[in-house]
Amino acid sequence: REGGSTACPYLIDPNTGREMGESGDIVAYLYKTYATWTPPSETLRGVSDVVTPLLKPVYAALAPMQAGEAYSAAEETRRVEKEIVSAPVVVYSYDLSPFCTECKDLLNNLDVQFQEISLGYEWLPFLINRPETRAVLGEMTGQTSLPHVFVGGKSVGGLFSGTPGVVPALEQGIFMGMVDAARKGNADVPARGAETSGDQVLEQGIF
DSSP states (O other): OTTSOOOSSOEEOTTTOOEEOOHHHHHHHHHHHHOSSOOOOHHHHHHHHHHHHHHHHHHHHHHHHHHOSSSOHHHHHHHHHHHTTSSSEEEEEOSSOHHHHHHHHHHHHTTOOOEEEEOBSOSSTTTBSOHHHHHHHHHHHSOOSSOEEEETTEEEESSSSBSSOHHHHHHTTOHHHHHHHHHHHTTTSOOOOSEEOHHHHHHTTOO
């Protein structure tokens, strides 16, 4: 570069006039400016690839134990069935989960509005709210881990895994099409970005 830095890499964007020399800044800028979506943390993905297969049977066994026997499975199933169609995109989440935070950040970066339903801080005893919801989600979809994303009432799964998962669906180029179809199918139910509990979804008069 004449009269300036000779360091590599060095970005000069002729479209915007931006110049920068830090690799991390360049990657972030290119994703933000030209990519249709920015991939989540590769560290989290690596952890997910290793930990999720190991913990899935543990989660599946613990979910009904935490729910106990006092709740009505049929009643909770009806509640979940209403919640998952309460908006075009619905996300069940934990407040302290880095995977849930990353998933919500990704959806926000994509300008995808969603209805968030928090099940508490984490899946551990005394930190989870509505463990019966987690148990019912496991019965309905085979997934008890969170985040759990539904689009148009259908399970997409978690951030990196599921049916097929948010990131795999983006990589396959199908996620935004699913969202658009859900928006058209739920034109009378506006999407929300605000957090709510499952009880509030019913109280808001959606059904």
